Amino acid sequence: MRGVSLPARVSLAFALLALLVGAAALFVHAAAKDVEETFARLTRESLPALGRLEALHREGDLLALEAERLGDPKGRGGEERVARLREAGARLRAAFANHRSLRPNGATPAAEEDALAGALEELVSAAESLARVRARHPLPAPLPPEWSTAQKRLLRAAAAYDRAIHAALAAERGRVRTRRAAVEGRVRAHATTLLGGLLLVGALALGLGLATVRRLRFGLGQLEHAAERLGAGDPAARTGLDARDEVGRAGAAFDGMAGRIAGRQAVLEREVAERTSALAEAERELLQQERMAVLGRLLATVSHEIRNPLAAIGNSYHLLEATVRGHDEAADRALDRIGRSIARCDRIIEELLDFTRERPLAPREQPLDPWVDEFLATLDVPPSVELVRERGVPEPVRFDTLRLGQALANLVQNALQVLETEGDGGGRVFVRTRRTADRIELAVADTGPGIAPELRETVFEPLFSTKTYGVGLGLAIVARALHDQGGDVELTDEPGGGACFTLWLPLPEDAGASRAARTRQRRSSRAKGLGIRLSSASSAALTVDSGA
Incomplete structure (x- = not known):
């Protein structure tokens, strides 16, 4: 290295350093x-x-x-x-x-x-x-x-x-x-x-x-x-490495593979759970449909077999009334009780037949408020009860007059019976109509004691009743009448006490979607239950929605 200048040495050192760095690289x-x-x-x-x-x-x-x-x-x-x-x-x-x-x-x-x-x-x-x-x-x-x-x-x-x-x-x-x-x-x-x-x-x-x-x-x-x-x-195993280098890319590839395995496992578990749930629901629905079919045939047969002797009893009652009426006060009272009992049995048979009978819908457009006023005029309201009418839908609405009339009559009669049996015979029954952003409402409310909280889940079930008479199909018929038209019925508390049943129908622009779900709603409403429950009623609040 003698004779080599310092700059040359430095240059050579840097050259060697660069060579070594390149070789190392x-x-x-x-x-x-x-x-x-x-x-x-x-x-x-x-x-x-x-x-x-x-x-x-x-x-x-x-x-x-x-x-x-x-x-x-x-x-x-x-x-x-x-x-x-x-x-x-x-x-x-x-x-x-x-x-x-x-x-x-x-x-x-x-x-x-x-x-x-x-x-x-x-x-x-x-x-x-x-x-x-x-x-x-x-x-x-x-x-x-x-x-x-x-x-x-x-x-x-x-x-x-x-x-x-x-x-x-x-x-x-x-x-x-x-x-x-x-x-x-x-x-x-x-x-x-x-x-x-x-x-x-x-x-x-x-x-x-x-x-x-x-x-x-x-x-x-x-x-x-x-x-x-x-x-x-x-399945949650991951490396946590980033993809900055080869090891990171390998870790990222491993993480992707583990993620795909975990995702596929989750999908499979979810599909198994969904199919198991769907199978159980289908089995339950099929069982309920079979029980309802048997019940329908039984009710139709029993109603037919009872109506024939009931007609003979009615004819005998009219004959006795024409012969005995006015001769003895005790006999007159007995005739009145017989007449009321015959009418009650006839109403029970009609409820049974209405519940089992399949009627095609016949909807048509007409002004709702005038129709409600005319329909209420046909009902027998005791003088001690004040019927309060609140109007809010004067324009035409498309509905089945027979089905909606049957539901309205059942609710008004129930309100009158509650005021008669659980009050002093007086009170007020409110009938309101109202239009909201997405539906038409027809509400029937009373000033009675209302519905007890423990009855909220069963009040619309077939054969449920809080009275010592009747068969408990009135509210089930109301719910089915609304479901068949794409609507529903809701039960809430009336301010100040009492129950408020709200019947609602979809607006005309929503009717198509409601009709698409009508069959499913109807099946659900008829398969809610078959047990007969008898109990007393007090104040309550309930909303029943079948998915319409």
Whole structure:
């Protein structure tokens, strides 16, 4: 170095430094590429294989569970359970075939997988044997002696399969650990070589190398921990790495894979829950429809059978009235009681027939307020009761006059009966009409005691009554009359005491959507319940909405 000037020495030093930095950069790039490829093989081959083996484990457990259910003497659906067992066996075979088909090209199956294949075939064969025995001897026939033999074979096969799958899982995890160790060994080797070169370029290169090593080790540790959690069945396992480098991209790819697995699992669980709920609801609705059909036929038959003798009683009553009326005060009172009882029985029969009779709708447009006024004029209101009319819908409204009139009459009669039986015979009944932003309302309110809170859930059910007479179909008929027209009925408290029943119909622009839901509402209103409940009434507030 003699004769070389200081500037030349500095230039040479910088040149050597630049050369060493360039060599170090090339070395770092090659090392990172090698680590990336090795780790990619780990992620591409070993981790999915672990997931597939875990799936095989679950499928084997499901197959054993279906086989155990097949021998339950109290179980139902024998043919369906046999089919489920065979489907479980087919799924297990398909899962194993898929596992082997995804093995890298040129890779030979491990000894553990060969043992697993044999155990799997024995398990599926034992399950099929058990299914054949059950198919030949369906419930409730007693189990044959060969059932015990097939069941023991299945238990042995299940135990062997469990040992084989655990051995395969342990072997695969060992391969993952070996490959991870190889990756870490490569990283350490590259780090050592890089450290020797970086010693020549100073502390800056050394710090950069150490940072690179720490980054790699942290990423690998995060991936390892996330892979172990995912393999243990935790769908929320994530690495938390960003995609700044190769390790981060691998972590991001792992996180994406875990997210897709968790999302698919959540979708499957939600679909199973929804279909189970829908099946239970359909079964409940079918049972209610069958019970309502039987009730309808029974009510029609009973009404017909009672009406004939009731007509004979009425004719005899009129004959006695023409003969005896006016001759004896006690006899006159008895005739009055007979007449009221006959009229009451006739009203009960009419309610029964109205509830079971299917009438087509006949809606037409007409002014609501004048129609309500004319209809109320036909009702018999005691002088002690004040009928208060509040008008708010003079324009035409489309509705079925027969159905709406029947509902209005039932509500007004109920209000009058409440004032008569639970008050002093006097009071006020309000009939209001009102138009809101989305519907037409017709409300009937009274100043009586109202409806008790414990009756709010059952007041519109068929055969429910708070009176000692009648059959309790009045409010059920009211609800059905409104549902058939796309509306509904609501029960609220009247300010100052009493109950307020609000009948509402959709506005003309909403009628199409309401008619689309009419069939569902009608079925729901007729399938609410069949129990007869008798109790007293007091103040209450209730809103019944069938989804119109």
